[in-house]
Amino acid sequence: xxxxxxxxxxxxxxxxxxxxxxxxxxxxxxxxxxxxxxxxxxxxxxxxxxxxxxxxxxxxxxxxxxxxxxxxxxxxxxxxxxxxxxxxxxxxxxxxxxxxxxxxxxxxxxxxxxxxxxxxxxxxxxxxxxxxxxxxxxxxxxxxxxxxxxxxxxxxxxxxxxxxxxxxxxxxxxxxxxxxxxxxxxxxxxxxxxxxxxxxxxxxxxxxxxxxxxxxxxxxxxxxxxxxxxxxxxxxxxxxxxxxxxxxxxxxxxxxxxxxxxxxxxxxxxxxxxxxxxxxxxxxxxxxxxxxxxxxxxxxxxxxxxxxxxxxxxxxxxxxxxxxxxxxxxxxxxxxxxxxxxxxxxxxxxxxxxxxxxxxxxxxx
Amino acid sequence: xxxxxxxxxxxxxxxxxxxxxxxxxxxxxxxxxxxxxxxxxxxxxxxxxxxxxxxxxxxxxxxxxxxxxxxxxxxxxxxxxxxxxxxxxxxxxxxxxxxxxxxxxxxxxxxxxxxxxxxxxxxxxxxxxxxxxxxxxxxxxxxxxxxxxxxxxxxxxxxxxxxxxxxxxxxxxxxxxxxxxxxxxxxxxxxxxxxxxxxxxxxxxxxxxxxxxxxxxxxxxxxxxxxxxxxxxxxxxxxxxxxxxxxxxxxxxxxxxxxxxxxxxxxxxxxxxxxxxxxxxxxxxxxxxxxxxxxxxxxxxxxxxxxxxxxxxxxxxxxxxxxxxxxxxxxxxxxxxxxxxxxxxxxxxxxxxxxxxxxxxxxxx
DNA sequence: CTGAAAGCGCTAACAA
DNA sequence: TTGTTAGCGCTTTCAG
Numbered sequence: 001x002x003x004x005x006x007x008x009x010x011x012x013x014x015x016x017x018x019x020x021x022x023x024x025x026x027x028x029x030x031x032x033x034x035x036x037x038x039x040x041x042x043x044x045x046x047x048x049x050x051x052x053x054x055x056x057x058x059x060x061x062x063x064x065x066x067x068x069x070x071x072x073x074x075x076x077x078x079x080x081x082x083x084x085x086x087x088x089x090x091x092x093x094x095x096x097x098x099x100x101x102x103x104x105x106x107x108x109x110x111x112x113x114x115x116x117x118x119x120x121x122x123x124x125x126x127x128x129x130x131x132x133x134x135x136x137x138x139x140x141x142x143x144x145x146x147x148x149x150x151x152x153x154x155x156x157x158x159x160x161x162x163x164x165x166x167x168x169x170x171x172x173x174x175x176x177x178x179x180x181x182x183x184x185x186x187x188x189x190x191x192x193x194x195x196x197x198x199x200x201x202x203x204x205x206x207x208x209x210x211x212x213x214x215x216x217x218x219x220x221x222x223x224x225x226x227x228x229x230x231x232x233x234x235x236x237x238x239x240x241x242x243x244x245x246x247x248x249x250x251x252x253x254x255x256x257x258x259x260x261x262x263x264x265x266x267x268x269x270x271x272x273x274x275x276x277x278x279x280x281x282x283x284x285x286x287x288x289x290x291x292x293x294x295x296x297x298x299x300x301x302x303x304x305x306x307x308x309x310x311x312x313x314x315x316x317x318x319x320x321x322x323x324x325x326x327x328x329x330x331x332x333x334x335x336x337x338x339x340x341x342x343x344x345x346x347x348x349x350x351x352x353x354x355x356x357x358x359x360x361x362x363x364x365x
Numbered sequence: 366x367x368x369x370x371x372x373x374x375x376x377x378x379x380x381x382x383x384x385x386x387x388x389x390x391x392x393x394x395x396x397x398x399x400x401x402x403x404x405x406x407x408x409x410x411x412x413x414x415x416x417x418x419x420x421x422x423x424x425x426x427x428x429x430x431x432x433x434x435x436x437x438x439x440x441x442x443x444x445x446x447x448x449x450x451x452x453x454x455x456x457x458x459x460x461x462x463x464x465x466x467x468x469x470x471x472x473x474x475x476x477x478x479x480x481x482x483x484x485x486x487x488x489x490x491x492x493x494x495x496x497x498x499x500x501x502x503x504x505x506x507x508x509x510x511x512x513x514x515x516x517x518x519x520x521x522x523x524x525x526x527x528x529x530x531x532x533x534x535x536x537x538x539x540x541x542x543x544x545x546x547x548x549x550x551x552x553x554x555x556x557x558x559x560x561x562x563x564x565x566x567x568x569x570x571x572x573x574x575x576x577x578x579x580x581x582x583x584x585x586x587x588x589x590x591x592x593x594x595x596x597x598x599x600x601x602x603x604x605x606x607x608x609x610x611x612x613x614x615x616x617x618x619x620x621x622x623x624x625x626x627x628x629x630x631x632x633x634x635x636x637x638x639x640x641x642x643x644x645x646x647x648x649x650x651x652x653x654x655x656x657x658x659x660x661x662x663x664x665x666x667x668x669x670x671x672x673x674x675x676x677x678x679x680x681x682x683x684x685x686x687x688x689x690x691x692x693x694x695x696x697x698x699x700x701x702x703x704x705x706x707x708x709x710x711x712x713x714x715x716x717x718x719x720x721x722x723x724x725x726x727x728x729x730x
Numbered sequence: 731c732t733g734a735a736a737g738c739g740c741t742a743a744c745a746a
Numbered sequence: 747t748t749g750t751t752a753g754c755g756c757t758t759t760c761a762g
Contacts, residue, residue: 017739028749033741041747063493064432065739069754073429083454083461084655093448093475100485105472105493110458120465128428128470235659268659290449294600294633296661382755393733398757406731430755434738736759745750 016057025053036061067129076104076317077125077133079118079140081202083110085233085261086289087306091136094310102318104131111137113199113232122147132156132317136309138204138233154320156313159204167320170312170334174211177302177336178256181284182215184300184338185254189347190282194227194252196241196262205233208258208286227252231262238265239272246273253347254282260289260301267295267343278345288339297342304336381422389418401426432494441469441682442490442498444483444505446567448475450598450626451654452671456501459675467683469496476502478564478597487512497521497682501674503569503598519685521678524569532685535677535699539576542667542701543621546649547580549665549703550619554712555647559592559617561606561627570598573623573651592617596627603630611638618712619647625654625666632660632708643710653704662707669701 022029027046034042035050042050053059067073076099080088092108099106107128109121118137122144125133133148135157145164148155158170185193195212198205209228216223229244231237238261245251246269257263263285270277277283277297285292285301292299312334379385387394392411399407400415407415418424432438441464445453457473464471472493474486483502487509490498498513500522510529513520523535550558560577563570574593581588594609596602603626610616611634622628628650635642642648642662650657653668677699 015739019739029740030742030749030751031747034748037741043747046748060492062433062739064429064438065754066741067429067754068427068433068756069739069741071754083458084451086449086451086454089448089451089454092473096448096473096475100489105489107470108457108461108473110461124465124470127425235655239659264656264659267661268663271661290600291629291656294604294629296632296636298633380755384755394756395733395735395758396731399732402757408731411732427755430738431757432738433740434755434757436738732762734759734761736757738754738756740754741752743750743752746748 016059017062018059020057021050021053021059024057025049071129072131072321073129074104075128075130076106076314077109077121077128077130078106079109079111079121079125079133079135079137081110081137081233082112083108085259086291087259087261087287088136090289091306091310094307095134095314098310098314102314111140113137113202115141118144126151126153131321134313134317136313138198138202154317156316158309159207167316170309170316172304172309173333173335174208175215177286177304177338178208178211179215179218180338181256181300181302182212182219182221184340184344185256185282185284186219186221188254188282188344189350190252190254191221191347192224192227192250192252192254193221194224194229194245194255196229196231196238196255196257196266198231198233198258198262200230205258212256224252226250227255231258231265233259233262235261235265235268238262239269240265242266242269242273246275251281254284254344256284256286258286260285260287260292260299263299263301263343264291264295267299277343280348282345282347283343284338285343286336292339293341295343300341300344301339302336303339304334308334381424382427383424385422386415386418386424389422390414436494437496438494439469440493440495441471441679442474442486442493442495443471444474444476444486444490444498444500444502446475446502446598447477448473450624451656452624452626452652453501455654456671456675459672460499460679463675463679467679476505478502478567480506483509491516491518496686499678499682501678503563503567519682521681523674524572532681535674535681537669537674538698538700539573540580542651542669542703543573543576544580544583545703546621546665546667547577547584547586549705549709550621550647550649551584551586553619553647553709554715555617555619556586556712557589557592557615557617557619558586559589559594559610559620561594561596561603561620561622561631563596563598563623563627565595570623577621589617591615592620596623596630598624598627600626600630600633603627604634605630607631607634607638611640616646619649619709621649621651623651625650625652625657625664628664628666628708629656629660632664642708645713647710647712648708649703650708651701657704658706660708665706665709666704667701668704669699673699 018029018032022032031046032050035047078095096106107130109124111118111121132154135155156168156170158172197209200206213223226248229241231241263283266283267277270281285299288301288303292301383394383397387397396411397415400412443460461471472495474489476483476486497519500520521533521535562574565571578588591613594606596606628648631648632642635646650664650666653666657664657666
């Protein structure tokens with residue numbers, strides 16, 4: 001028997017497709033297609049018959065068929081470094097919200113900073129034919145980007161890379177927030193500031209570190225290479241980094257971290273070492289994840305708005321998908337700024353003979 | 366002009382499709398299809414020609430077309446409560462890993478505990494024709510489940526609901542871990558234990574609360590309704606709940622939370638109130654997210670393995686997709702167990718005249 | 731074991 | 747403005 005629409009199958013409910021709608025509305029399938037795609041030239045009478053049939057049958061178009069014929073999957077890739085780092089879920093949440101509102105679904109890939117996994121992610125995106133991809137992992141191999149270029153898939157990613165079209169990078173002004181952080185520490189009297197970076201194989205981890213170094217210099221402070229430790233942007237990396245610092249003969253009085261998770265790792269290591277924040281060490285994080293407000297004590301950190309990041313990324317992608325509307329892409333950088341909470345205070349041993357000062361200790365304590 | 370393969374288009378690279386592979390391998394497209402689908406009856410000689418052509422052209426099959434003709438999207442839905450609650454990213458990570466290894470992609474939906482958003486998620490899953498959906502949100506409306514049933518989409522979700530097929534529920538033994546927690550507190554001398562639940566509109570939040578109540582009773586302890594507070598499974602809900610308790614005339618000496626985020630919220634509220642954990646209050650969380658090891662002090666909590674949850678969910682779904690293999694589904698419950706860290710100790714005012722005891726205070730302090 | 735051909739559900743060209 | 751129809755790239759009969 002040929003493969004044809006089952007003639008009188010009692011078990012299966014009748015398949016609801018565009019033909020069903022067409023016949024119920026007594027129009028052609030083309031008219032149904034036009035109606036549901038909001039082509040303006042459809043006769044209102046026919047259109048209303050179509051809509052009626054649509055809702056009566058509870059019809060919705062088959063995504064696969066649409067994708068096949070149109071060549072558009074209405075899928076947006078979102079590649080992140082590590083989904084278990086709370087910054088990314090916050091980003092994903094914003095991203096999902098915007099994408100869904102615009103009729104897209106998102107395909108998430110988590111690279112875990114591994115080149116191998118990154119390749120798999122890129123491959124998955126390619127195979128599913130995403131219409132665009134936002135690479136929010138901090139650092140990506142160039143050859144993967146080339147694959148997207150070759151397939152003509154718009155991508156957008158964080159941070160300037162040499163030789164990439166400007167419309168594909170979301171520049172973040174790391175320096176602004178980090179500078180505020182360094183200034184804040186300097187004003188409090190800190191002269192010895194350490195920095196825990198992310199994995200330095202990643203370009204963006206390097207950017208943040210470079211920003212820190214440059215800010216130190218602008219502030220007239222010297223960097224001590226011993227206090228520049230490579231972390232992994234995760235809790236354990238932060239803990240380990242702090243332990244390394246504690247093993248050093250001389251300690252900094254303040255430490256800036258490349259992200260909040262690292263800072264939380266440091267807080268933990270200091271707790272274990274029976275050292276106090278900010279009395280013994282001042283700490284500054286980066287990202288301002290929700291949790292930062294809830295650490296003990298609450299974390300002073302540099303905020304990078306993930307809503308802004310998500311909005312800009314999607315706008316960028318979508319504007320390149322249908323170049324009709326949004327003509328010019330705003331080329332302004334995404335700003336960062338310091339949020340002062342309670343992990344920063346005077347350097348230890350300052351005023352050690354005075355009673356505790358409110359500014360330097362957790363409130364109410 | 367009819368829509369046909371562009372005859373001599375210099376700009377566009379030639380589309381690589383099954384026909385291209387077929388002609389390069391000098392076989393029919395049917396043979397290509399069979400080869401890449403590992404149909405065993407293909408002549409090895411032809412097969413090797415096909416594979417050669419495939420790798421030469423860097424060909425991979427068009428997912429949309431495959432999905433259209435086969436009716437299988439190779440997409441698995443994953444609905445979670447709140448992606449910003451770190452438990453879920455950990456779950457998602459496991460889920461993604463397994464799904465990708467088996468050739469599936471996952472479509473994530475975050476409901477934020479809102480019925481409206483939940484509906485949107487269900488709709489998205491339906492529209493994208495997921496082959497199956499894991500509903501890991503704690504609590505879902507019944508009518509949404511019915512939609513999946515109607516469309517013949519296998520789903521699996523957490524917790525027993527009345528009148529749902531057994532193969533669709535992943536039963537979690539909340540009681541085991543919570544009982545351990547209550548026992549642990551009782552042994553330390555706690556008699557007055559509070560409980561901060563999740564949003565009680567959600568069935569699973571109710572299960573956990575019920576488990577707590579039943580464990581209290583088995584232990585011979587009485588519940589004080591004033592100490593049963595409804596939270597929201599998030600940081601702020603935990604903080605608010607603790608503040609409510611602190612406003613009460615009498616306080617419990619220990620509090621169990623429905624999840625770790627809530628417990629972290631409590632820790633924060635206690636910090637703000639200048640109260641200490643575990644000296645003033647013992648705290649127990651639930652989930653054992655990575656972060657639990659890093660809170661200050663590290664959180665005693667009930668572990669629920671999200672790897673196990675993810676594995677079981679996917680296995681369940683996949684086994685129902687092709688009922689050939691995995692015949693019997695293991696109906697055993699997913700277990701939970703207590704991980705003792707440093708937020709539990711003797712009740713306050715016990716031994717108050719003695720010097721600090723190691724068991725009751727953070728180590729090294 | 732192989733190939734020709736019929737669709738999967740839809741969009742878009744084209745004719746009316 | 748509407749309907750007819752040719753594919754989108756693939757899987758799967760069915761005839762050889």
